Amino acid sequence: MVIKMLVPYPDKCTGCRFCEMACSIAHENKVNHSDARLQVHRRNVRLDFPSVCTHCVSCGEDCCVLHCPVEAIKKTDDGQVYVNQEECTACGTCVEVCPFGVMRMEEKAFNCDLCGGDPTCVKFCPMGAIKYEEPKPEQYEAVKSLLAEEE
Amino acid sequence: MAMKGYAGKILRIDLTTGKSSTRQIDEKYARKYLGGQGFAVELVYHGVPKGTGALEPKNVLAMAGGTFDGYPVPTGGKTIFAGKSPATGTLAESVMGGSIGAELRHAGYDALEIAGKADEPSYIFIADERVEINDAKDLWGKDTRVVPEALKKRHGWDVKVACIGVAGEKLSRIACIDCDDRQAGRGGLGAVMGSKNLKAIVIRGTKDLVPAEPEKLLEIALRYQKIMEAAPSFIEDTKYGTGEFLGWVNKEKGVFPTRNWQEGVFNEREKIDPYYWATRYVTKNKACFACTKPCGKLFEVKSGKFKGVAIDGIEYETLYSLGGACGNADVESVARANELCDILGMDTISAGVTVGFAMELLQRGVISEKDAGMRLTWDNASDAVPRMIEMMGNRNGFGDVLADGVKEAAKKIGKGAERYAVHTKGMEPPAYDVRAMKGHGLSFMTSTRGACHLRAGFYAPELVGKFWRWEGIDRFSPVGKGAMVATMENFMCVYDSVGLCKFSRGFFLIDKLREVIEAVTGLKFTEEELLKIGERIHNMKGDFNAREGITRKDWLLPPRITEDPIPEGPSKGHKISTAEMNQMLDDYMAARKWSKEGVPSPEKLRELDIS
Numbered sequence: 001m002v003i004k005m006l007v008p009y010p011d012k013c014t015g016c017r018f019c020e021m022a023c024s025i026a027h028e029n030k031v032n033h034s035d036a037r038l039q040v041h042r043r044n045v046r047l048d049f050p051s052v053c054t055h056c057v058s059c060g061e062d063c064c065v066l067h068c069p070v071e072a073i074k075k076t077d078d079g080q081v082y083v084n085q086e087e088c089t090a091c092g093t094c095v096e097v098c099p100f101g102v103m104r105m106e107e108k109a110f111n112c113d114l115c116g117g118d119p120t121c122v123k124f125c126p127m128g129a130i131k132y133e134e135p136k137p138e139q140y141e142a143v144k145s146l147l148a149e150e151e
Numbered sequence: 152m153a154m155k156g157y158a159g160k161i162l163r164i165d166l167t168t169g170k171s172s173t174r175q176i177d178e179k180y181a182r183k184y185l186g187g188q189g190f191a192v193e194l195v196y197h198g199v200p201k202g203t204g205a206l207e208p209k210n211v212l213a214m215a216g217g218t219f220d221g222y223p224v225p226t227g228g229k230t231i232f233a234g235k236s237p238a239t240g241t242l243a244e245s246v247m248g249g250s251i252g253a254e255l256r257h258a259g260y261d262a263l264e265i266a267g268k269a270d271e272p273s274y275i276f277i278a279d280e281r282v283e284i285n286d287a288k289d290l291w292g293k294d295t296r297v298v299p300e301a302l303k304k305r306h307g308w309d310v311k312v313a314c315i316g317v318a319g320e321k322l323s324r325i326a327c328i329d330c331d332d333r334q335a336g337r338g339g340l341g342a343v344m345g346s347k348n349l350k351a352i353v354i355r356g357t358k359d360l361v362p363a364e365p366e367k368l369l370e371i372a373l374r375y376q377k378i379m380e381a382a383p384s385f386i387e388d389t390k391y392g393t394g395e396f397l398g399w400v401n402k403e404k405g406v407f408p409t410r411n412w413q414e415g416v417f418n419e420r421e422k423i424d425p426y427y428w429a430t431r432y433v434t435k436n437k438a439c440f441a442c443t444k445p446c447g448k449l450f451e452v453k454s455g456k457f458k459g460v461a462i463d464g465i466e467y468e469t470l471y472s473l474g475g476a477c478g479n480a481d482v483e484s485v486a487r488a489n490e491l492c493d494i495l496g497m498d499t500i501s502a503g504v505t506v507g508f509a510m511e512l513l514q515r516g517v518i519s520e521k522d523a524g525m526r527l528t529w530d531n532a533s534d535a536v537p538r539m540i541e542m543m544g545n546r547n548g549f550g551d552v553l554a555d556g557v558k559e560a561a562k563k564i565g566k567g568a569e570r571y572a573v574h575t576k577g578m579e580p581p582a583y584d585v586r587a588m589k590g591h592g593l594s595f596m597t598s599t600r601g602a603c604h605l606r607a608g609f610y611a612p613e614l615v616g617k618f619w620r621w622e623g624i625d626r627f628s629p630v631g632k633g634a635m636v637a638t639m640e641n642f643m644c645v646y647d648s649v650g651l652c653k654f655s656r657g658f659f660l661i662d663k664l665r666e667v668i669e670a671v672t673g674l675k676f677t678e679e680e681l682l683k684i685g686e687r688i689h690n691m692k693g694d695f696n697a698r699e700g701i702t703r704k705d706w707l708l709p710p711r712i713t714e715d716p717i718p719e720g721p722s723k724g725h726k727i728s729t730a731e732m733n734q735m736l737d738d739y740m741a742a743r744k745w746s747k748e749g750v751p752s753p754e755k756l757r758e759l760d761i762s
Contacts (some may be wrong), residue, residue: 014438014445015331017250021223021441022369029365031221032257033309034357041308042250044296045332046449046461048437123373124223126380126443127436150308 003079005135006038006052006112006119008143013129015040015048019121026120027113037112038102038121038130041146050130051143052121053102053112055081058140064094064103064111073109083109099144154178155363156218156672161190162260164275164282166347167208167267171282176261182674183760185684187217187252188244188647190262191233195242196691198264201698205237205339206322206346208268214313214352215262216252217650220441221360222671223372225379226652228253228441230313230330235699236338236600237324237346238501238556239576242695243338243600246647248439248447249330254311257356265347274314274351276306279358287350292317294494295329302353314351315341316496318544322346324555325501325579329493332463333439336498337578338600339556363673371667378658379444388446388654389436391425393467398424401475404614405720406584409475410529411507412573412711415584416720419480423470428482437463442652450486457483457537462490468604471582472503473536477510481533488537495544501556504579506539508557509549511571518564524548573711576601576701586712587722588613590624590632593735596706597636599692605653607639619660629731633738641685648688687759693743694751694761703740703749708732 020036028035038052056063056075065073065081072087073094083094088108095103103111112119114132122132153159157176164171184193194213203209212234219227230252236243255263258279265275269284272291276283290298299312312330319326319341326341327334335341344350362368379385387395401407401420409417421427429448437447452460465474465486473479473488492499506527512518513527520526524542527535542550553560558577561569573580578601585592594607604610612618612635613626619642621635642661646653649664659667662678669675676684696702707713708727716726740747744755756762 011435014436014442014447016228016438016440016442016445018223018225018372018441018443021221022372025223025362025365025369028359030362031223031360032357035359042331043308044300045437045463046435046451120369124376124443126376127445 002134004132005055005057006114006121007131007133007136007139008050008052009129009131009139010049010142010146012127013040013048013050014127015042017042018124019050019130022120022124026115034104037104047146049143049146051100051102051147052130053081054100054135054140055079055112057135058137058144059099062097062099064098067093067097069093080114081111082113083111099147101147154181154672155361157181157186158256158259158261158358158360160260161194161262161264162277162282163264163266165267166265166269166273166284166349169284173260178674181672183684183687185218185645185648186261187215187220187229187231187650188233188644189684189688190215191231191244192242192688192691194262194264195233195235196695198266199235203235205235205240205343208347209266210235210343210346212265212340212343212347213262214252214255216256217648218668219671220650221253221256222362222368224441224651224667224671225372225375225443226441226655227650228439229647229650229652230335231647231650232328232335232340234340234343236340237322237342238339239578239601240699241576241599241601241701242692243340244647245328245335245337245340247328247330247335248333248442248652249311249313250440251311251313251330251352251354252650253440254354254356256360257358258354259356259358265349268346269348272348272350274302274353275349276353278355290350291320295496296494298351302351306353306355310353310355312351312353315344316494316544318496318554319345321546321554323497323543323546324559325498325505326496327498329496331440332493334493334498336500337603341496362671364670368670371670375658376443385444388444391429392446392448392465394425394465394470397467397470398426400583400614403721405717405722406587407475408471408580408582408584410478411476411504411511411571412584413511414719415587415717415722417475420475422480423474423482423485432482432486439652444654446654452483452486455483457487460486460490462486462493464489468582469499469503472500476504476507477532477536478529479532479536484533484537488540491537491540491544495541497540497544500581501579502540502543504573505543505553505557505560506536508560508572509539509553512564512568515571517566517568522549570710573709574602575708576705578602583610584717584722586717586727587725588626589629589727589731589735590626590636592708592712592727593632593739594636594640596708596736597640597739599689599696606643607636608643608653608656609636609639612639627725629735632735634742637739637742640689641682644685644688645681648684683759687761690751690755690759691761693745693749694756697750703736703747706736706749
């Protein structure tokens with residue numbers, strides 16, 4: 001079975017942030033950028049890029065699954081990371097370690113659920129800046145190094 | 152119960168006292184003014200005392216997100232600024248694609264009203280309920296790329312920043328406001344910020360925006376996104392940007408104003424046409440906030456004299472103002488001049504037209520090279536245009552004379568210079584030679600902010616020959632244009648109130664906005680009710696301007712348009728005669744039920760519930 005994940009393409013991102021708004025409405029029926037399971041960074045005239053949940057395909061040592069002190073973050077058989085809402089203590093460790101800044105927290109932690117295999121962000125990006133396909137570690141690494149510049 | 156869709160409050164900040172206050176808005180207010188421009192115009196109309204100078208503390212700078220701003224409506228992410236304009240003395244509003252209006256709504260406010268003047272250079276910081284006026288002395292003198300970066304490092308990368316450049320600080324009457332490398336360009340509202348010692352507005356909002364019908368809204372969004380993607384204009388705009396139709400306007404129609412409107416055809420057009428430069432210089436697509444139809448281009452110059460230039464552009468209007476209008480056929484020079492306008496904070500249209508005006512003065516011997524401090528000649532445009540723009544932004548040398556646009560420059564220069572100053576109400580015109588687009592010429596006069604292509608958007612009906620309710624439109628004829636322009640102005644006021652890009656007006660004709668407004672706000676409107684709101688907004692602006700003594704005598708077209716016919720090309724021989732000008736104005740006033748002098752009648756104001 002071929003595993004599919006979200007793959008970001010920074011050079012195609014226009015910085016419009018439509019994906020963030022659509023994601024938030026699709027999951028929460030309202031717009032709040034901190035509810036969006038992904039983030040668009042509009043850095044400057046040269047640089048816009050999406051940061052998506054890679055489901056720990058490319059997190060290395062910063063993996064939320066590894067760091068969760070109560071082991072509430074798990075992986076499904078097809079590689080999807082999810083937070084068990086009953087077990088989560090909302091300690092915030094996962095939000096801190098997530099190298100992509102897309103582990104979110106309201107009352108409990110939550111992350112991208114790939115919209116059940118039909119990701120809203122992909123559907124709403126007219127430029128192909130986020131694709132749903134075989135994971136591409138080099139794309140994730142590229143985004144990681146862009147994010148590091150914001151530290 | 153709180154209204155859906157809206158944030159529900161307006162924030163007022165007085166920079167003189169340092170105090171802020173909020174007021175609730177209700178459904179009645181929303182139904183009367185809709186949002187965006189409607190809210191901003193209401194704040195200026197009621198907030199600025201009669202006779203206030205545009206650069207005096209009592210002037211109000213209003214900012215509002217449109218009704219759709221913050222929601223996933225394709226191309227619906229516009230922020231609207233308004234105030235009394237230092238360029239025209241009228242109520243001017245200016246629209247940008249930056250995301251600060253949406254951020255303001257997330258902070259809990261549909262609109263922001265800024266009055267007074269800070270003692271020292273300051274910036275406003277809003278984080279939901281927290282409102283601060285902070286010291287900006289370290290940012291004063293800095294450009295529009297340095298300022299947002301510094302403020303994001305201070306307040307976090309999530310904040311949104313609108314700021315002015317040096318031109319706004321130095322009260323240039325053509326100064327703009329910048330956010331996300333997008334500009335509220337027209338009307339000199341950047342100078343209003345400068346006059347208030349206000350360098351920047353920084354916002355972080357964490358509140359929910361809750362639409363009335365979320366599922367319906369997503370369905371609408373996807374439906375329109377597909378409609379747009381299938382449209383030829385999507386493909387062209389995405390590849391080439393807004394300059395995509397430059398060749399057509401220039402060669403087929405002959406209405407591309409060239410060398411300060413001396414000609415209607417730019418013979419070196421190929422060199423600045425995006426069909427030439429897109430493949431050579433564009434490295435990425437850029438979009439306004441919430442736009443799924445990106446006409447923005449990242450234009451980068453990688454070698455040569457202008458190496459290092461990187462802009463979101465070059466837009467159609469700028470290809471005219473810093474290109475054709477200055478006889479400048481060097482696209483790299485146009486890009487550099489565009490970049491200087493952006494970082495120094497000047498409107499590219501007004502700045503470019505003003506340089507072109509000075510170049511014609513030199514051509515005619517009204518000024519000398521010594522006056523200009525350089526060879527400001529058509530054949531030296533590539534070198535001279537960016538240099539003069541830089542001098543204008545910093546008010547150095549002759550740049551100081553030009554820094555306030557053509558009307559002020561002509562006054563300072565004297566010696567008959569005003570004969571060559573192309574403007575209405577003090578606003579430099581956009582890229583359509585209205586001598587052969589007569590209804591569009593009328594809209595230059597009736598536009599409440601001076602010569603503008605977007606208050607009525609009348610270039611589209613006249614160049615294509617049909618739009619919306621009309622067919623068989625003859626661009627060379629003045630007949631029937633008064634009522635059409637008035638109706639289109641109302642149409643556009645609705646557009647700027649919901650906060651949609653005007654490039655979408657062919658997709659969302661007014662009737663089609665109804666379901667989108669309902670999905671966002673739950674409010675039901677008929678098409679006529681929406682147009683009535685548009686009419687109300689336009690009448691408020693008209694009434695404000697009349698109150699400030701700006702009437703028909705101040706609206707008239709300049710002699711270049713009424714006396715000098717287009718010399719060559721497909722529109723050869725055309726001008727708008729004084730008789731035609733007056734005929735169209737009479738028709739317009741009658742359609743508006745305004746006096747012949749351009750004053751809204753008390754009956755009309757009553758009918759629209761304006762007081």
